[in-house]
């Protein structure tokens with residue numbers, strides 16, 4: 187039986203310039219939903235082990251989910267799934283905006299891309315009609331220009347997803363951009379599209395997104411909306427709405443876990459100057475939002491004085507302002523806006539680029555690299571050096587070429603024991619939380635299947651923010667392990683539904699399960715099945731990675747966080763107690779001592 | 794001692810540097826809140842307490858949530874910093 191909501195998969199073979207449509211089997215839908223789950227399932231079934239992420243055989247899935255584009259809140263996200271050049275494992279990375287809603291209106295739930303185009307190519311998908319078009323003239327151009335150009339050539343209203351120069355140059359930090367300012371940033375999937383010579387996908391859709399039981403879905407969506415409106419965190423005029431994601435800067439810094447100068451400490455003196463509050467007082471022009479989102483966490487900023495005057499656009503999420511702020515020791519919002527803008531225009535992941543520059547700054551501080559290597563002084567706090575290095579990374583020029591594939595690869599090239607200073611797990615750079623003062627997020631960073639990823643299990647919500655529940659960040663006991671697992675499973679399910687994870691600050695699994703049940707028309711679908719889906723997806727990612735040689739050795743944290751006590755602040759003296767937590771984590775998850783799901787667990791999950 | 798306020802609270806406590814000086818050599822978190830309530834009035838009270846009297850903000854004492862010290866009874870000395878955070882989130 188095919189439910190009413192079902193869109194199709196569009197299969198693209200770039201080598202033969204051919205496409206075909208395919209139904210998604212009902213069993214796959216119910217077990218994996220869409221988005222991250224569907225993409226992981228396709229990768230697991232169709233990509234055998236050991237393939238080079240840049241080979242024509244690698245597969246890129248760009249997927250929406252059963253709730254995407256519907257009237258359920260915050261439902262404009264898509265997820266990109268592939269084998270990552272940064273980690274060597276399966277990965278997902280998601281982005282907001284409206285592109286995903288357009289994909290469903292064009293009749294598709296997912297696009298599955300294989301092969302390699304002979305020359306730079308873009309896809310023009312217009313309500314089910316697929317064209318392969320020459321993108322040679324867009325190769326080497328900035329993201330804004332390409333977006334404008336393709337819309338002139340196709341349809342002014344088309345939604346454009348693309349890679350930038352970072353992807354063309356196969357940087358392991360290359361993002362998949364959409365609608366100019368939105369990025370599926372992490373794990374280098376822009377480089378995989380670059381290796382396939384696929385520059386962009388422009389979409390136009392006019393079909394109605396059908397749902398099986400719109401009354402039931404709307405009823406659940408209304409409950410979710412009510413919770414959003416009632417929560418002090420997510421309501422109109424609340425913290426996230428008024429100050430954007432960078433409202434976190436001060437609370438994370440006050441909690442002593444704001445990674446500063448490459449995680450040398452957790453307290454940044456300049457935090458207030460780059461906080462969401464300061465942004466609202468100085469450079470904020472207006473709020474922006476994704477499809478059907480009342481939370482409006484996006485910021486449109488304009489810098490009207492100083493060295494970076496004139497920078498304007500959608501910009502400066504918390505993670506980005508940290509990556510170039512605390513991590514590089516820079517406290518000038520104008521400079522942060524500038525590098526954010528550059529990363530958007532070049533199609534690069536702001537988190538990894540900022541993290542990597544901070545890493546290089548520490549090497550410079552310690553004299554391991556010098557002006558002779560870099561070409562200029564690369565000191566913490568030097569905004570001009572940071573801007574220059576971002577440019578070099580994007581173009582793979584000079585020392586930028588050494589850094590362009592992130593910290594793990596850079597340390598391999600530089601040698602001299604520099605891997606100690608790489609703040610990454612499984613090849614993915616850390617985001618903006620020091621695990622020495624929040625034990626759950628540390629366990630999540632170590633065990634997340636795509637590496638040091640905060641959005642795999644965002645325990646910070648409970649450990650620091652206190653939404654929707656509150657726990658002690660220093661606790662590292664069994665309850666914390668349970669919480670981390672719950673967050674990981676819940677997130678994997680949300681990423682497959684697909685709505686924005688930020689909804690979970692206010693909305694619970696009950697509403698989600700009911701929205702899905704309504705959209706899909708599934709009887710008896712509830713919280714338990716929804717969370718089981720997340721657990722299944724997490725385990726399947728593990729099984730993919732097992733085939734690629736991943737095991738306990740990869741579920742780790744940088745030595746600095748395990749051995750160097752936090753030097754100051756509320757978490758002073760603490761290191762992360764990973765080993766003890768990991769043992770409990772494997773047991774509770776039903777994984778063996780090497781971190782792989784046991785036969786019994788796989789059977790239970792129907793894998 | 795010092796009290797730092799954030800996000801929407803800054804719209805109520807309009808003070809330069811968003812940092813309030815409170816004369817107190819020794820006392821409890823509740824004593825500090827009492828002083829602030831007198832100073833900033835109803836809008837401040839509504840921002841920090843729910844109608845049922847429960848705290849609606851997060852209070853950190855030197856960076857540690859008071860829930861994990863001794864709640865509103867947590868002891869304060871002159872050098873301490875109290876952080877008042879209305880509900881915020883992001884990521």
Ligand code: SF4
Nearest residue numbers: 260475476479483686
């Ligand atoms: S909360 Fe922010 S990122 Fe999420 S859907 Fe809304 S505007 Fe987009």
